[in-house]
Amino acid sequence: MDFELSETHQQLRDSVRDFAEREVRPKAIEWDKQERFPSEIVPKLAEMGLLGIRVPEEYGGAAMDTLSYAISVEEIARVDGSLALTVASHNGLGTGHVLAFGSEAQKKKYLPKACSGEWLAAWGLTEPGSGSDASGMTTTAKRDASSPDHWIINGAKMFITQGSVGGFCVVLAKTTPEKKQKGITAFIVEHGTPGFSASKHLEKLGMRSSDTCELSFEDVRVHDSQRLGAVDHGFLDTLTILDKGRVSIGALALGLGRGALELAIAYAKERKQFGKPIADFQAIQWMIADSKAELDAAALLVYRAAVLADAGRPFSREASMGKLYASEAATRACQRAVQIHGGYGYTREYQVERHLRDAKLCEIGEGTSEVQRMVIARHVLGG
Numbered sequence: 001m002d003f004e005l006s007e008t009h010q011q012l013r014d015s016v017r018d019f020a021e022r023e024v025r026p027k028a029i030e031w032d033k034q035e036r037f038p039s040e041i042v043p044k045l046a047e048m049g050l051l052g053i054r055v056p057e058e059y060g061g062a063a064m065d066t067l068s069y070a071i072s073v074e075e076i077a078r079v080d081g082s083l084a085l086t087v088a089s090h091n092g093l094g095t096g097h098v099l100a101f102g103s104e105a106q107k108k109k110y111l112p113k114a115c116s117g118e119w120l121a122a123w124g125l126t127e128p129g130s131g132s133d134a135s136g137m138t139t140t141a142k143r144d145a146s147s148p149d150h151w152i153i154n155g156a157k158m159f160i161t162q163g164s165v166g167g168f169c170v171v172l173a174k175t176t177p178e179k180k181q182k183g184i185t186a187f188i189v190e191h192g193t194p195g196f197s198a199s200k201h202l203e204k205l206g207m208r209s210s211d212t213c214e215l216s217f218e219d220v221r222v223h224d225s226q227r228l229g230a231v232d233h234g235f236l237d238t239l240t241i242l243d244k245g246r247v248s249i250g251a252l253a254l255g256l257g258r259g260a261l262e263l264a265i266a267y268a269k270e271r272k273q274f275g276k277p278i279a280d281f282q283a284i285q286w287m288i289a290d291s292k293a294e295l296d297a298a299a300l301l302v303y304r305a306a307v308l309a310d311a312g313r314p315f316s317r318e319a320s321m322g323k324l325y326a327s328e329a330a331t332r333a334c335q336r337a338v339q340i341h342g343g344y345g346y347t348r349e350y351q352v353e354r355h356l357r358d359a360k361l362c363e364i365g366e367g368t369s370e371v372q373r374m375v376i377a378r379h380v381l382g383g
């Protein structure tokens with residue numbers, strides 16, 4: 001092992017790896033081909049504590065730390081990026097937002113159901129017209145003139161993970177539009193609330209068995225008790241949520257890259273050309289060496305961010321560095337893995353092409369690589 005993990009973290013890695021090998025790997029290719037969210041695996045994720053990783057036990061969670069969250073996501077991603085995206089976003093975004101900023105009543109209502117898998121959590125920030133510049137959102141929440149205890153939400157959200165299979169969605173909306181990012185508030189909207197619908201299942205390059213939807217809000221009326229955090233504080237709270245989310249996307253990329261590298265090593269030892277295993281050729285060895293070195297460097301960056309978060313120290317820059325480096329290293333490692341597999345790597349019968357398609361998302365979701373570079377540069381340069 002390349003990083004000194006505690007015995008507890010090592011045991012967690014072993015048990016999630018065992019679960020992923022038994023329950024996920026045999027089905028991942030099929031789920032991807034069918035582009036179907038595997039709801040049958042949700043109770044098993046819950047049993048493993050993977051739907052409430054950081055949630056305290058009093059709300060039904062596993063009460064683990066951020067490093068455990070990263071290791072869990074990495075191990076699922078080693079065999080299936082889509083399911084890892086479910087675990088990452090459910091824990092880090094929707095559930096994470098309720099955990100970090102919810103009232104006691106909200107925690108009691110939503111967290112036990114999130115941990116048991118009864119209600120998967122979605123999180124809606126991105127819109128059709130606003131992504132990297134999230135403050136450009138146009139979804140609004142206005143006080144209901146006839147009943148000031150209620151809000152009326154109107155707008156649309158784009159690319160929302162668990163958008164149609166989730167039980168509730170944390171949605172960000174402008175409450176004081178003239179204050180731009182300082183005028184945004186978060187709300188919890190339950191599925192079944194009149195006017196709230198998942199309008200489109202999006203077909204994607206990768207992460208195909210993860211549920212990604214466009215959401216629509218038409219005069220959705222919610223009580224003020226569904227407001228999550230202080231009025232006009234949603235955007236600032238979101239930055240905190242995204243920092244932890246970026247640790248998990250870095251870990252997801254790491255798992256995809258490591259999984260592809262393991263497959264490439266096994267294939268290189270077994271496949272013979274010119275009378276010997278292709279692993280004997282220096283060209284193949286160098287690809288394997290580059291992937292191993294880059295992924296181990298990525299692991300150190302991602303784990304460092306997690307450890308800082310657990311120590312209560314600033315980790316925003318480190319989370320961006322981990323996500324940026326791990327996602328780009330994973331794409332390179334997956335490309336090499338396809339190359340090492342030759343023509344077979346290009347077919348859907350082998351797993352490496354799926355890893356490559358899934359890895360690309362890590363350079364885009366929860367802030368593109370360009371946005372991560374902007375965050376890092378801002379920290380380095382100041383201002």
Ligand SMILES: Cc1cc2nc3c(=O)[nH]c(=O)nc-3n(C[C@H](O)[C@H](O)[C@H](O)COP(=O)(O)OP(=O)(O)OC[C@H]3O[C@@H](n4cnc5c(N)ncnc54)[C@H](O)[C@@H]3O)c2cc1C
Pocket residue numbers: 089122123124125126130131132133158159160161162204207212361364365366367368369370371
């Ligand atoms: C599978 C999937 C799942 C997702 N899940 C969720 C989810 O659950 N919840 C959610 O809210 N969102 C989710 N997203 C949205 C994701 O976070 C956004 O796609 C991402 O933030 C980029 O936004 P955009 O797609 O609008 O791209 P844009 O912001 O339009 O960017 C387009 C290009 O321009 C570049 N660019 C933009 N601004 C700058 C700049 N200032 N300088 C340099 N380059 C710039 C970008 O880096 C990118 O290359 C998901 C996306 C996908 C694909």
